[in-house]
Amino acid sequence: MRERLLTTRSKIIGLILLILLFILSLYMSIQVGQQQVAWYVMFDALMEYDPTNADHVVLYHRLSRAASAILIGLSLAVSGAMLQALTRNPLASPGVFGINAGALFFVVVAISFFSIQALTSLFWFAFAGALLAAVLVYVLGTVGDEGFSPVRVVLAGTAINALFVSFTQGLLVTNEANLDRVLLWMAGTVANRPIEVLLPVIPIVMVALIIAALIAKPMDLLHTGDEIAKGLGQRVLALKMLIILVAVMLAGGAVAVGGMIGFVGLIVPHIARFFVGHQHLWLILYCVFIGAILMLNADVVGRIAIQPREIPIGVVTALIGTPFFIYIARKGFKQS
Amino acid sequence: MKIIRLIPLASILVLIGCGSDEPTTSDAGQDTEENTESYTVEHSLGVAEFEEPPEKVVTLFQGANDTAAALGYEPVGIVESWLEPPVYEYLREDLGESTVVGDEIQPNLEEIAALEPDVIIATQSRHEEIYEQLSGIAPTVVVDELNDFKMTLDMMGEALAVEDEAESLLTAWDERIEHFKSEMEQVEEYPMTRSIINFRSDSLRLFVGGFPGSILEDAGFEMPENQQEAYDAEEAFIELTNTESIPELNSDQFFIYLQGNQDEDELDESWDLWTEHPLWEELDAVENDQVEMVDEVTWSMGAGYIAANEMLDDLYEMYGIEKE
Numbered sequence: 295m296r297e298r299l300l301t302t303r304s305k306i307i308g309l310i311l312l313i314l315l316f317i318l319s320l321y322m323s324i325q326v327g328q329q330q331v332a333w334y335v336m337f338d339a340l341m342e343y344d345p346t347n348a349d350h351v352v353l354y355h356r357l358s359r360a361a362s363a364i365l366i367g368l369s370l371a372v373s374g375a376m377l378q379a380l381t382r383n384p385l386a387s388p389g390v391f392g393i394n395a396g397a398l399f400f401v402v403v404a405i406s407f408f409s410i411q412a413l414t415s416l417f418w419f420a421f422a423g424a425l426l427a428a429v430l431v432y433v434l435g436t437v438g439d440e441g442f443s444p445v446r447v448v449l450a451g452t453a454i455n456a457l458f459v460s461f462t463q464g465l466l467v468t469n470e471a472n473l474d475r476v477l478l479w480m481a482g483t484v485a486n487r488p489i490e491v492l493l494p495v496i497p498i499v500m501v502a503l504i505i506a507a508l509i510a511k512p513m514d515l516l517h518t519g520d521e522i523a524k525g526l527g528q529r530v531l532a533l534k535m536l537i538i539l540v541a542v543m544l545a546g547g548a549v550a551v552g553g554m555i556g557f558v559g560l561i562v563p564h565i566a567r568f569f570v571g572h573q574h575l576w577l578i579l580y581c582v583f584i585g586a587i588l589m590l591n592a593d594v595v596g597r598i599a600i601q602p603r604e605i606p607i608g609v610v611t612a613l614i615g616t617p618f619f620i621y622i623a624r625k626g627f628k629q630s
Numbered sequence: 631m632k633i634i635r636l637i638p639l640a641s642i643l644v645l646i647g648c649g650s651d652e653p654t655t656s657d658a659g660q661d662t663e664e665n666t667e668s669y670t671v672e673h674s675l676g677v678a679e680f681e682e683p684p685e686k687v688v689t690l691f692q693g694a695n696d697t698a699a700a701l702g703y704e705p706v707g708i709v710e711s712w713l714e715p716p717v718y719e720y721l722r723e724d725l726g727e728s729t730v731v732g733d734e735i736q737p738n739l740e741e742i743a744a745l746e747p748d749v750i751i752a753t754q755s756r757h758e759e760i761y762e763q764l765s766g767i768a769p770t771v772v773v774d775e776l777n778d779f780k781m782t783l784d785m786m787g788e789a790l791a792v793e794d795e796a797e798s799l800l801t802a803w804d805e806r807i808e809h810f811k812s813e814m815e816q817v818e819e820y821p822m823t824r825s826i827i828n829f830r831s832d833s834l835r836l837f838v839g840g841f842p843g844s845i846l847e848d849a850g851f852e853m854p855e856n857q858q859e860a861y862d863a864e865e866a867f868i869e870l871t872n873t874e875s876i877p878e879l880n881s882d883q884f885f886i887y888l889q890g891n892q893d894e895d896e897l898d899e900s901w902d903l904w905t906e907h908p909l910w911e912e913l914d915a916v917e918n919d920q921v922e923m924v925d926e927v928t929w930s931m932g933a934g935y936i937a938a939n940e941m942l943d944d945l946y947e948m949y950g951i952e953k954e
Contacts, residue, residue, distance in 0.1 A: 329877075329909075345908075348907075350908075351873075351908050483871070485871040486871065486903060597872060602856075602868060602875035602878040
């Protein structure tokens with residue numbers, strides 16, 4: 295795919311526009327809701343937070359949601375970009391790779407068998423599950439005579455995904471008490487996540503993003519093919535391991551915070567590539583902001599569409615993502 | 631307990647018996663075992679045919695378990711309770727000998743068949759798909775609405791050929807309700823609006839209709855506008871996950887219960903999340919200290935005649951009204 299923004303200058307302008315759009319989305323997400331809150335209250339709440347003031351508390355909750363949405367959005371988007379680069383498969387994403395399902399399964403195990411409730415501990419389970427699923431998929435997609443093939447990775451991912459989802463369902467059927475809580479998790483949600491619970495996840499996401507930025511250049515080479523990359527002196531295996539690690543850290547963190555939120559990791563890298571092509575540093579930067587913008591707006595839609603009820607954010611992203619997925623899949627077939 | 635419940639019932643029966651010319655097919659028939667008068671019961675999924683009034687009863691939903699006890703039956707088979715398994719504490723004395731044949735959603739057909747029942751009481755939303763198998767085991771009567779205790783009582787009265795008892799229980803209920811409502815006239819705010827709120831670990835459910843809704847409607851409580859709209863749209867509850875939605879809960883009187891099958895710490899956390907929100911303090915019921923914690927089992931799960939009466943007992947107590 296030929297990118298639309300060819301020069302560095304246009305890419306920078308594009309990035310600035312994205313940042314402006316991000317700020318606007320953040321403002322909307324804090325301003326829009328069932329309760330009317332005057333815009334200037336935002337400053338009062340920031341300066342001098344008063345927990346007995348309804349407006350302040352409303353704003354605090356909205357800010358917490360926004361923070362979750364941003365964190366999840368950018369994590370899934372970058373994770374998807376990494377996996378698509380790794381497999382050279384446009385349909386790769388944390389969801390298709392089974393990472394979400396692996397993380398979910400481990401979380402359900404933690405809740406059911408170890409009665410763990412704290413989000414901070416659940417994160418480590420999500421992380422372990424994500425890692426296990428990713429390694430399984432990668433190994434399944436790589437072993438055999440033909441070696442690594444994108445189609446086999448997707449098949450392996452689908453199989454692992456189905457495996458973990460059915461494990462999860464099996465556990466839930468035998469333990470109905472946890473059903474409600476986990477169901478909302480399976481649909482994906484950012485409701486009632488106090489900003490504090492994000493704190494342990496933030497450093498992990500930051501570290502993952504830094505690693506991603508550092509390996510962006512080698513990833514450009516990897517895109518041209520394993521052989522060429524190897525010929526140019528890349529340690530391909532180590533690079534691939536790093537890519538998986540980053541993808542898992544990001545997706546695991548996102549699942550721990552918000553549950554199964556699909557399609558963000560699939561569609562955002564495509565949107566980003568539409569603008570900046572395969573230069574991974576730019577791709578990652580664009581993914582960060584587009585992912586955050588998408589999630590912020592999906593959350594606003596989910597909150598106001600059927601109030602006072604809410605549409606779980608994972609359902610909103612699926613509504614946007616499904617047609618997009620079909621579009622990419624069809625386009626992919628045409629090209630090949 | 632059972633005997634006490636049957637005394638007023640029996641006296642009413644005598645009165646009714648005097649007034650009617652028709653031969654009754656109730657207790658007397660069962661005792662002599664000579665009554666072979668066959669009858670049929672029409673219900674939403676078909677017609678159940680009975681050679682004689684059944685004795686061995688299997689009840690497949692909570693409301694039917696309760697109603698069987700109210701009618702003085704101890705079913706041979708019942709379904710497991712959602713909480714306090716295997717049988718709700720308020721029914722244990724009455725249903726202590728009954729065999730549990732699985733839960734409401736998946737009753738065990740083999741166990742039911744092994745009990746060789748004379749009648750099975752099922753409900754449409756739960757058992758429509760196994761209706762054919764159930765009627766292969768015994769004549770099966772399907773109650774349309776599992777939360778409508780009057781309908782359950784009415785249809786079980788027909789199925790067990792104890793219409794008169796069912797009728798007199800309903801009369802007794804109506805009298806209690808009339809008494810409660812006339813006493814409530816003294817309460818200044820009456821008739822007030824009400825909210826039935828179910829605290830869950832991840833959300834609140836504002837129940838608009840259902841079993842508790844029907845009892846409170848009988849008792850003269852009203853729904854706020856937003857709940858009425860949801861009710862008219864045939865929604866059982868409004869699920870709230872966003873604390874900004876707290877004003878949706880508003881009404882004069884709150885009845886609250888915590889979801890019993892969830893982790894206590896999580897429920898505490900959820901309780902704090904909602905009730906420590908400044909918007910909570912602005913709710914009418916909270917401002918006027920009209921928040922009552924109620925028993926989840928009798929208020930939301932029992933769904934039968936006995937549970938309804940226990941709910942009414944609670945209401946009497948809450949408003950400090952002497953029972954009749």
